[in-house]
Amino acid sequence: MSNPMETAFGKTPLLPAEAYTSQDWFDREQRDLFSTVWQFAGFEKDVSEPGDYFTVQVGLHPVFVVRGDDHRLRAFHNICRHRGTQLLRATGQSSTGIVCPYHNWTYSINGELISVPQREVFASVDLDAVGLHRASVETWKGMVFVHSDPEPESGLMTWLASFPDHFGPHEPANLVEVDPIIHEWKANWKIVVENYIDGYHLFHLHAATLDMYDHARAESGFRGPHFAFYEPPVDDMRSWLASNRSYILDDVGEKDWGAFVHMLFPATGLTGLEMSFSVFQIIPLGPALTRIHIRNLTNEKNRSAARWEAGLSRLGGWFSKSQGADDPLASGDFMEEDRYACEQQQRAMQSPLFGVGATSDGYEDGVLGFQRNVAKHLGEEV
Ligand code: FES
Numbered sequence: 378m379s380n381p382m383e384t385a386f387g388k389t390p391l392l393p394a395e396a397y398t399s400q401d402w403f404d405r406e407q408r409d410l411f412s413t414v415w416q417f418a419g420f421e422k423d424v425s426e427p428g429d430y431f432t433v434q435v436g437l438h439p440v441f442v443v444r445g446d447d448h449r450l451r452a453f454h455n456i457c458r459h460r461g462t463q464l465l466r467a468t469g470q471s472s473t474g475i476v477c478p479y480h481n482w483t484y485s486i487n488g489e490l491i492s493v494p495q496r497e498v499f500a501s502v503d504l505d506a507v508g509l510h511r512a513s514v515e516t517w518k519g520m521v522f523v524h525s526d527p528e529p530e531s532g533l534m535t536w537l538a539s540f541p542d543h544f545g546p547h548e549p550a551n552l553v554e555v556d557p558i559i560h561e562w563k564a565n566w567k568i569v570v571e572n573y574i575d576g577y578h579l580f581h582l583h584a585a586t587l588d589m590y591d592h593a594r595a596e597s598g599f600r601g602p603h604f605a606f607y608e609p610p611v612d613d614m615r616s617w618l619a620s621n622r623s624y625i626l627d628d629v630g631e632k633d634w635g636a637f638v639h640m641l642f643p644a645t646g647l648t649g650l651e652m653s654f655s656v657f658q659i660i661p662l663g664p665a666l667t668r669i670h671i672r673n674l675t676n677e678k679n680r681s682a683a684r685w686e687a688g689l690s691r692l693g694g695w696f697s698k699s700q701g702a703d704d705p706l707a708s709g710d711f712m713e714e715d716r717y718a719c720e721q722q723q724r725a726m727q728s729p730l731f732g733v734g735a736t737s738d739g740y741e742d743g744v745l746g747f748q749r750n751v752a753k754h755l756g757e758e759v
């Protein structure tokens with residue numbers, strides 16, 4: 378019997394164009410995928426004191442994470458138990474309690490309902506019975522992950538499977554944040570993820586911007602649903618590193634020089650380089666609109682703007698600022714190159730002639746594996 382994945386052109390992808398363009402697919406992904414898995418939400422340092430909180434959207438669920446009086450992190454659904462109003466916005470500090478902006482019902486930072494204004498008109502309400510709905514929170518290497526379910530099927534470490542063995546030497550908990558960046562691209566979130574894990578385009582789209590790493594010697598593979606990737610520096614870069622060791626993070630020994638570029642399923646990129654560790658939060662906003670929130674960490678020494686920029690000018694076509702060219706392909710900024718490619722691919726998907734002719738052996742395995750994992754969560758035949 379012929380393999381449906383083999384065509385005259387070779388392997389074809391699994392997901393149809395409408396998976397990238399239709400509201401129906403988008404809604405199903407929010408409900409059946411993003412609402413059901415662990416996702417990166419922030420760093421432990423974002424919520425270091427009792428009452429510090431941040432909010433995060435977990436599929437259909439608005440959630441917040443708050444540090445309690447006992448210094449433990451807790452996650453709750455960001456929904457008032459009275460009539461459902463969102464309780465907290467963005468990030469902040471609320472050690473005296475969480476007050477709903479609508480009618481001032483007030484909750485403790487441990488989630489209990491502690492006061493209802495004009496209590497007499499709610500005589501039958503038992504305060505003890507209407508605390509906030511709990512969600513789950515766990516941490517790993519200074520990163521905070523949340524799950525919308527208070528009793529998820531698996532804990533965070535089970536979800537991460539063997540990925541931690543391939544993560545690399547970086548210790549995000551030892552680092553400090555510098556220069557966060559937010560992009561919005563006119564492309565489906567899966568195009569953005571697929572671009573992130575596509576080893577083939579590194580040689581071509583980024584020929585002039587990511588030439589410090591040796592793509593032909595990349596090693597990659599799935600660890601559970603997560604995609605782990607590492608590539609060493611080219612010789613030229615290795616000699617530059619050897620004579621500029623002051624930029625290199627203490628945790629990154631010489632044998633680990635190179636680029637660790639992982640994708641935690643479904644949509645969190647983790648990139649560890651010689652002088653930085655970055656999280657790419659790929660956030661679906663609509664079928665053809667995606668926010669990318671990049672949080673960059675480095676050590677105290679590299680934190681000054683001057684050192685960060687100086688280091689990146691050699692270490693990071695990765696993050697170098699656009700050089701002002703109108704043409705994104707001539708910008709010298711690898712993110713602009715990626716944005717251009719992703720947005721053009723999204724546009725092409727509107728054409729009835731759109732189709733993927735073939736995918737390479739090896740370099741695009743990540744793309745196929747990712748699509749298979751998405752399909753599985755949505756109950757699609759693969
Ligand atoms: S909706 Fe929150 S107090 Fe009414």
Ligand SMILES: [Fe+2]
Pocket residue numbers: 572573578583711715
């Ligand atoms: Fe890229």
